[in-house]
Amino acid sequence: MDFLLEPIITIETELLPSQSDAATKPCCSSGSGCSDGVASNVDTKDV
């Protein structure tokens, strides 16, 4: 079994504050609703 992507999270670490993308990433907005884009590319994991 080959790991092409290692697990990003582990049970032990993902709930630590520094690992959590604690609120929050806003969605983007430009005329029509969507769930991706520049806003969600802003690294807000510590926000």
Place this chain on the structure above:
Amino acid sequence: MPSLPILGSREITSATMPNLKPSEYNYFLERADVVWGVNFRSMAFVRLTPGQYERARKLLAGSAPEDEENRSLQKDLLRGQFLVPESFDELDHLKLKNRLSRFGGNGLALVIAPTLRCNFGCEYCYVDLNAGKMSREDCERLKKFFNRRLPHDSMAAIVWTGGDPSLAMDVVEDLSGSFLTSCEGKNCRYEASLITNAYLLDDKMRASLRRSHVSFLQVSLDGSEEFHNKTRHLPNKTSTYQRIMDNVADTCEEVTIYLRINIDRRNQAGITDLLDDIERRGLKQKVRIYFAHVDDVNENSAGYGENCLTVQEYARVEERLIRESSEAGFLLGGRVLTRPVSTFCGANASNYYVVDSKANLLKCYHDLGAAERKGVGRIGDNGEEIITNSQNLVKWMGWDPFEIDECRTCKVLPLCMGGCSHKIMNSGLDVERGCLKLRFTMEQVVETVGLRLSRSQSGGSQIGGCGSCAAAAAMNV
């Protein structure tokens, strides 16, 4: 926010091996000579031979490993969290992660509309544009609010939107200067992006963006030049495509630009023409592109509904476009395979607000221009939050995807955490309206990602560049 020691990090040995069960978030895709496996909670992505898969299936079903080969396979299944301890409740774990993020976040995220005016006249716009630029008094209220709400040693994330913020760059600059001073005083990181139609993106605006520490721009296009000019024009129908593209070319080496390509029923066939034009202009490796579903999100855009693709129709179109543009070497702004999140967006979180040009507080930018009915309150003279529509605040903060059966049983819940709550709540709990598109294209996406990762691992040329570049590019799938 305190850390939560959920499980110890000791390595599991044969002596300490707990009873195991298969994860609820496993997905395996069988092909003739290969099986792709992904766990959507851990995002481990594996490739198995059919023989390995057969043995893995038995281990996942509870068989004990009887030889060294199977013990090694079981260890890998644990590492990828395809197998989890029987006593571990994955759904409760996601729930906890979601709630910590929503109610225990350390920082402040604001989407700010310095004006609700716009110089375009797009026929599908959902924003109620009956408001002008933020007044000096409201700017001062917002500065005080920012300073009150930003915790020390945290981070501020700002998204400038509108209307079009290019019509109020003086406000953007004024507020940015104050925000940066607050961040410096509180030892906080600061990150800002701005959403604009780019029609006014000239030298003067670029200088203003620099002074405002804006790191990312989002610019929307409606497909090919011909189609874009039909729908995304000035109010007097003047075309905008050429000027936007020229401005993007002049700016993209200074600020990271994400080109949002809007897709609807009418323009989907012409997207190739747009991609060809981006390449002709030498922008293929200079801007990031992503595709977006045009949706009639509220009553302001409701008349456009018949032109919108359904969620499932759009999901299929998007999957194809991402695959084709990725193979053609475009830089993608989003990921084909998204990563686990704690919340879908900030609308349901306590340290996130949308602020309109009258210093009203809302929870979702889809409601911009309708603060009186759909907002939650306003900012007071001393920067305090004054909640005037507590029923709306309760609606946003009380929304819980873990109470929705369709979400609770969905394999991609760890990647979406319930999806767009605005769309779901406003469609009478039609969950599909807010869903992550991956839910409908899992098979194609997993295969595309598997092939790309395999190529990059073997140094294939599709992803291109040196080994580390290839790995980075592959990760962006």
